[in-house]
Amino acid sequence: MEDMTPNPEISGHSARLEHSPHPEVAEPPGNSPRSGIPEPSGRSPRPEPAGPSGNPDHPGRFADSASSPGPGSSADSGLFEVPIRRTCPFDPPPGLAGLRAAEPVTRRVMPLDGTELWLVTSHDLVRRMLADPRWSSSVDGGLSPEQPLHMAEPEPGMFISMDAPEHARYRRMLTAHFTVQRMNRLRPRIEQIVAERLDAMERLPRPVDLVAEFALPIPSLVICELLGMPYEDRAEFQEAARTVVDMTTPPEQADAALARLGAHLAKLIAAKREEPDDALIGELIREGVLTDGELVHISILLLLAGHETTANMLGLGTLLLLHHPDQLALVREGAPGAADELLRYLSIVDLVIFRGAKEDLTLGGQEIEAGQFGLASLAAANRDPALCEDPDRLDVTRPKTAHVALGFGPHQCLGQNLARLELEIAFQALLRRFPGLRAAVPLEEVRVRENAAIHGLHSLPVTW
């Protein structure tokens, strides 16, 4: 979430979680894209012209991940679509690398809502855009042609969609709760939670679904405890989070899921007003600055961020490590940079960080007009050869890179140090407890979450 866990800014608002079933666009006649991007000829459905797709390190294709695109759309814009479909769950969509090399700020159209925007793919320019206060975060919509991306006033407390100075006002009430030191004090408790999940896995008949039994419950337990939310309610939190990040959820259903979650949280917050506890929401109540409405929105942001980001990193990250036994061994031995390298490599939150230009500006040589939209590809930036050597190689021993998997600028993930800690503890403990851990199904049968704003797996049957 903008501001929480390993995800840069997941907006708690359905709007920003958008995505689409990305059909590929049919090139309309008479339109020729600019600059040096190689163009295919003809005008039928066409893939993004691009550099190498996929990664030779990763064998085969995955279930769901190479299914056929839907019908073309946005035929009247004359623009290519943003390539948003991963053909390998570990790698950015084919096409982004070519764009990054040829035209790192390029005019494209988003497949689902038809919005024309500036797609930014290089490490340097993504960082520039996300740190530039002339780009506003107050954008909404984007899920469907009926509700295309637009500038919008955020709800009170929805600071992920706010700009300075309002954004800083909320964020600064929370930063002290997520510092490196404070997260490190949670280490023993997280270790205990992880050990309990591993004990539970051991008691189950194999194969065990790693997503349901390990990847999802750990961040869920941690964020519920940190916020002071009852873990018994986790099913509701998890369901709401899944619904909202599912790109195929109709906007009205996503809004309804958020409204249900909000109503539930409002009740919890009312109870806490009577008797504030020592957890985060209780402390915010005791500080006495925020309204109930603000507290509800902040709770939604933190809960959604806490559920869908670390969980997907644990599931997809485990699968990635199973494909790289040498790297897996290093993680088991405690390679200190593993969490950041896995975050960089997988970039599970991608193509959902939208901005709107508040004034005319220039980025990467392109003249951008006030009111136009920008979209950062964190995955493309994280595989930029300008960021690190051999960026398409997973190397958990590399010195920490300046990756942007957690976003960049004032909205960079608020919960990033919680995420690092959870990932470090959980991966190591899992691989130590089950040295013979392996997938119980062939690669092709692993179910990838194809239509989610946050990349990950539906399930991962494992045995040991």
Added chain:
Amino acid sequence: MSTVEPVDVAGGTAVTVNRESCCGAGQCALAAPAVFTQSEEDGLVVLLDPNPPADLREAVRRAQSHCPTRSITVR
């Protein structure tokens, strides 16, 4: 909170931080914990050592480069 002013030592490293723009991400405290930490009160950057020794220079540069709000200056 007042900023700790670095002394410009010839050949040394002089660091300043901007708490106004800081967003409390903690990247600096991760990169160079002997030089930067986060306030227990507000989570924002606290400069522990405005003139870190030469062997920390690379870590300080990394902290600067990883800072999401570009709130660290190194001379």
